Amino acid sequence: xxxxxxxTEEIAKKAKKLGADEVVAKTTFGKYRQVRFxxxxxxxxxxxxxxxxxxxxxxxxxxVATQIRNFQDTDANIKKLLELAKxxxxxxxxxxxxxxxxxxxxxxxxxxxEDLDSPTEYVYEGIEAAEKEAGSKVESGGILFxxxxxxxxxxxxxxxxxxxxxxxxxxxxxxxxxxxxxxGVECSSGLKDFKPARAGTKxxxxxxxxxxxxxxxxxxxxxxxxxxxMGSSLGVWGQMASAFxxxxxxxxxxxxxxxxxxxxxxxxxxxxxxxxxxxxxxxxEGVPTKETTIIDHGVLKAYLHNASTAxxxxxxxxxxxxxxxxxxxxxxxxxxxxxxxxLFRDMKKGLYLTNTWYTRFQNYAKGDFSTxxxxxxxxxxxxxxxxxxxxxRISDNTLTxxxxxxxxxxxxxxxxxxxxxxxxxxxxxxxFKDVHLTKSR
Amino acid sequence: MDEEIVDYTLDYAxxxxxxYAEVRALSQVQDRLAxxxxxxxxxxxxxxxxxxxxxxxxxxIGFASTNKWSKEEAKEIVDLAxxxxxxxxxxxxxxxxxEKGIKTKWxxxxxxxxxxxxxxxxxxxxxxxxxxLASCGVKIAATMTQCTIDLISKYFVNSEGSKITSFVPKxxxxxxxxxxxxxxxxxxxxxxxxxxxxxxxKLLNVPEKMVHxxxxxxxxxxxxxxxxxxxxxxxxxxxxxxxAAHESCGHPMEGDRILxxxxxxxxxxFIYKGGPYWIGTRIGSDVVTVVDDPTVEHxxxxxxxxxxxxxxxxxxLYKNGIINEFLHNRESAAKLNxxxxxxxxxxxxxxxxxxxxxxxxxxxGDMTDEELIEDVKYGVYMKSFNEWNIDDKRFNQRxxxxxxxxxxxxxxxxxxxxxxxxxxxxxxxxxxxxxxKKIEFEAATCGKGDPGQGVPVYTGGPCIRLRKVYVx
Numbered sequence: 001x002x003x004x005x006x007x008t009e010e011i012a013k014k015a016k017k018l019g020a021d022e023v024v025a026k027t028t029f030g031k032y033r034q035v036r037f038x039x040x041x042x043x044x045x046x047x048x049x050x051x052x053x054x055x056x057x058x059x060x061x062x063x064v065a066t067q068i069r070n071f072q073d074t075d076a077n078i079k080k081l082l083e084l085a086k087x088x089x090x091x092x093x094x095x096x097x098x099x100x101x102x103x104x105x106x107x108x109x110x111x112x113x114e115d116l117d118s119p120t121e122y123v124y125e126g127i128e129a130a131e132k133e134a135g136s137k138v139e140s141g142g143i144l145f146x147x148x149x150x151x152x153x154x155x156x157x158x159x160x161x162x163x164x165x166x167x168x169x170x171x172x173x174x175x176x177x178x179x180x181x182x183x184g185v186e187c188s189s190g191l192k193d194f195k196p197a198r199a200g201t202k203x204x205x206x207x208x209x210x211x212x213x214x215x216x217x218x219x220x221x222x223x224x225x226x227x228x229x230m231g232s233s234l235g236v237w238g239q240m241a242s243a244f245x246x247x248x249x250x251x252x253x254x255x256x257x258x259x260x261x262x263x264x265x266x267x268x269x270x271x272x273x274x275x276x277x278x279x280x281x282x283x284x285e286g287v288p289t290k291e292t293t294i295i296d297h298g299v300l301k302a303y304l305h306n307a308s309t310a311x312x313x314x315x316x317x318x319x320x321x322x323x324x325x326x327x328x329x330x331x332x333x334x335x336x337x338x339x340x341x342x343l344f345r346d347m348k349k350g351l352y353l354t355n356t357w358y359t360r361f362q363n364y365a366k367g368d369f370s371t372x373x374x375x376x377x378x379x380x381x382x383x384x385x386x387x388x389x390x391x392x393r394i395s396d397n398t399l400t401x402x403x404x405x406x407x408x409x410x411x412x413x414x415x416x417x418x419x420x421x422x423x424x425x426x427x428x429x430x431x432f433k434d435v436h437l438t439k440s441r
Numbered sequence: 442m443d444e445e446i447v448d449y450t451l452d453y454a455x456x457x458x459x460x461y462a463e464v465r466a467l468s469q470v471q472d473r474l475a476x477x478x479x480x481x482x483x484x485x486x487x488x489x490x491x492x493x494x495x496x497x498x499x500x501x502i503g504f505a506s507t508n509k510w511s512k513e514e515a516k517e518i519v520d521l522a523x524x525x526x527x528x529x530x531x532x533x534x535x536x537x538x539x540e541k542g543i544k545t546k547w548x549x550x551x552x553x554x555x556x557x558x559x560x561x562x563x564x565x566x567x568x569x570x571x572x573x574l575a576s577c578g579v580k581i582a583a584t585m586t587q588c589t590i591d592l593i594s595k596y597f598v599n600s601e602g603s604k605i606t607s608f609v610p611k612x613x614x615x616x617x618x619x620x621x622x623x624x625x626x627x628x629x630x631x632x633x634x635x636x637x638x639x640x641x642x643k644l645l646n647v648p649e650k651m652v653h654x655x656x657x658x659x660x661x662x663x664x665x666x667x668x669x670x671x672x673x674x675x676x677x678x679x680x681x682x683x684x685a686a687h688e689s690c691g692h693p694m695e696g697d698r699i700l701x702x703x704x705x706x707x708x709x710x711f712i713y714k715g716g717p718y719w720i721g722t723r724i725g726s727d728v729v730t731v732v733d734d735p736t737v738e739h740x741x742x743x744x745x746x747x748x749x750x751x752x753x754x755x756x757x758l759y760k761n762g763i764i765n766e767f768l769h770n771r772e773s774a775a776k777l778n779x780x781x782x783x784x785x786x787x788x789x790x791x792x793x794x795x796x797x798x799x800x801x802x803x804x805x806g807d808m809t810d811e812e813l814i815e816d817v818k819y820g821v822y823m824k825s826f827n828e829w830n831i832d833d834k835r836f837n838q839r840x841x842x843x844x845x846x847x848x849x850x851x852x853x854x855x856x857x858x859x860x861x862x863x864x865x866x867x868x869x870x871x872x873x874x875x876x877x878k879k880i881e882f883e884a885a886t887c888g889k890g891d892p893g894q895g896v897p898v899y900t901g902g903p904c905i906r907l908r909k910v911y912v913x
Contacts, residue, residue: 034891034892036702038700038703038705039701041531041532041533042528043529043702044502044525044529045526045528046504047505047506047521048505048791049505049507049508049518056483062481063481063482063483064483064486065483065484065486065487066485066486067487067489069490069491070508070510072510080486081486087559088481088484089480089481089484089564089568090481091481093480118528120529120530139701139704141701141702141703141704172705173705175704178709178716247477248584248617249582250585250617324475324483359830360830362628362859363626363627364628365626366626369828370830370841372830374833391832391837393830393839418891438839438863439837440836440863440864440865441911
């Protein structure tokens with residue numbers, strides 16, 4: 001595989017020789033597998049093999065990029081890219097790619113995820129767990145996804161390295177009735193401790209409790225978020241912490257560094273750690289990835305940066321470079337001091353929301369949005385489920401909700417599903433006060 | 442794209458014990474331009490190029506793709522897809538609805554060929570939008586522009602004898618603007634799309650439309666008043682009509698969703714066998730006819746044949762208020778004992794083709810827009826929207842207005858700040874009592890599938906008038 005790294009380095013050298021000021025080349029050989037299932041049966045099993053080198057270069061602050069497939073026509077592609085740079089427009093804010101010679105942590109990717117022998121077995125294990133929990137009439141659907149990537153990076157500014165990245169995700173939604181469903185996920189970087197049955201059991205458990213739902217009432221409620229719906233919020237907050245989102249005003253965090261944006265119990269981090277589906281040892285500029293505290297005990301501390309945005313904000317890169325924008329990798333909300341059971345026990349009257357979808361903003365800068373809870377929605381009275389509900393919508397504000405966090409559980413779970421809880425996160429149960437819910441009229 | 446390898450892949454797949462096989466290759470010359478506040482952040486120019494095989498064997502489906510063009514790789518992906526198909530272990534075996542093999546070639550014409558437009562011209566044309574915004578008298582706090590320019594060549598062959606080549610040039614534009622006036626901020630996003638050549642920029646009037654949106658946002662800050670919540674008449678402009686047609690007609694009418702194949706992600710539908718709604722059930726008033734039509738020339742969702750090689754045609758989804766026809770690919774059609782109506786689309790060579798909309802819109806009536814408004818004593822004209830969503834059974838939806846005006850005694854009055862309609866599909870379409878004759882389209886990217894496949898579509902229609910709906 002050193003051959004691939006050499007070829008990647010060759011691309012960077014070639015571009016530099018042809019006149020580029022700075023170059024980053026990143027080759028990814030990826031194997032992706034997915035089983036899709038619905039109504040308890042496998043619909044399709046899919047394999048993607050992808051062999052691609054992403055090349056980004058700058059010439060007199062003109063930033064251009066291309067993709068070279070399987071090292072085909074490399075010379076011609078680089079020449080063409082440099083020609084494009086010479087007629088492109090200057091980006092005066094471009095601060096250069098990251099510089100330095102780094103040592104990277106050893107990848108802990110799970111080689112077994114390169115090609116699982118029998119991926120459908122994991123699927124049926126999850127389906128059976130849902131049936132065991134909710135009865136044989138339960139209907140389940142979802143996906144099993146695996147990823148194994150070998151990544152090679154070479155930058156004219158110093159960084160050179162290789163990494164392997166692996167991930168596995170099982171996502172299952174179980175229906176006990178037409179409008180009674182539960183959703184569970186199991187997300188990891190490897191097969192160790194990966195238990196699809198755990199997700200199936202959770203989906204089945206919620207689906208069973210969700211039977212006979214009634215249309216809920218509008219109003220302001222105390223609400224407990226399950227880790228799954230919390231993962232959606234963490235994804236949004238992580239995205240808003242990207243310096244690029246801040247620069248284009250698609251964030252509530254604009255001009256708030258050093259300000260209190262949440263209660264003291266809230267500490268929010270980005271951390272593409274070995275356990276997470278986003279595990280990586282370096283970013284797209286070759287900077288070692290690390291844990292970055294975004295909110296520290298309620299105070300906004302940092303945005304997520306690449307080298308260029310860091311220069312604009314007069315700070316250091318946080319190792320979040322995607323090309324061309326900084327991205328969140330894996331958002332962690334620090335564990336609280338209450339158990340999950342204590343959160344529910346202390347709730348006199350409120351809601352327990354297990355999942356959501358279709359989050360849309362009226363105004364990102366203000367944070368006004370709505371989102372539609374799905375799967376189990378429960379009215380809680382004196383710590384117990386009183387009634388299963390349906391057809392409610394959260395219509396609220398990001399900053400208000402951040403400020404209205406009142407308790408966080410000790411228990412946390414890696415979460416990711418579809419585009420709704422993305423990027424991945426490490427997500428606890430969270431109690432909010434005064435969450436506004438509306439419904440159709 | 443190497444057609445010889447595609448043909449070889451099909452031959453190799455057919456050497457196995459299969460019920461069906463297809464090979465789909467795609468070569469997409471793609472340019473991506475990203476601007477922030479009128480400054481080019483990056484210009485990405487690349488070629489996406491690969492092929493996939495889909496096999497039915499033993500009643501299961503396997504799919505594999507690669508971007509490595511070699512016979513060895515072709516064999517590997519066929520072996521994988523075949524293995525996966527057999528391993529599905531389905532109780533009820535999957536089959537595709539019958540189709541005849543087709544040999545054809547189709548292209549979308551360009552008046553001004555994209556290939557002949559230099560990068561400099563591409564950059565300067567995009568920059569015109571920010572220039573226009575900078576001199577329009579509105580304080581612009583931020584803009585973000587994304588432009589996609591694609592030249593998409595496809596080659597499709599299957600075991601039934603189909604052999605179809607196609608070429609579609611496509612231009613997509615996405616803008617996000619933030620206006621700051623009087624210490625307050627309002628935001629808007631706007632999308633444009635066209636299948637065809639560089640003439641798109643003239644036809645779409647992008648700078649003019651973005652300036653209009655900037656002025657609308659300024660008015661929302663400086664002049665708009667909130668509406669007193671209550672039952673009132675609501676006139677929806679084409680943009681709002683279109684999103685409602687897409688979300689609460691197009692999506693719930695997708696055959697795969699109705700059958701539960703999307704149950705875990707995009708969800709199911711309020712329409713299902715044995716439920717209260719099915720073909721023949723009333724869902725709206727008799728002035729409501731919603732169609733989905735891939736054959737609208739130069740539309741963002743245009744195609745002549747779908748990604749299973751089935752000829753495209755207009756589908757009447759809601760006809761005079763009655764649920765009429767679902768969207769089908771060959772898999773969903775077979776399950777419901779019907780034929781595909783050419784609704785199978787894939788966004789790339791490495792994604793399976795699934796049931797999708799193309800261009801979904803309300804058919805026009807015979808009134809003018811003015812006549813619709815003249816007959817309203819008290820209500821709101823919601824011309825465009827910002828925030829929207831709908832539940833995953835496609836029944837409870839919400840649209841929050843961007844440009845909106847109060848209507849009093851048949852006349853437009855002051856702008857209304859963020860009016861909201863939050864209602865059910867049945868109530869929305871049943872409340873429509875009049876439809877105007879002037880139809881307009883909006884470009885959008887429709888999301889579905891796992892991994893996600895954002896496909897280009899148009900939404901649209903004329904102005905429609907809803908009587909006595911709750912607006913807040």
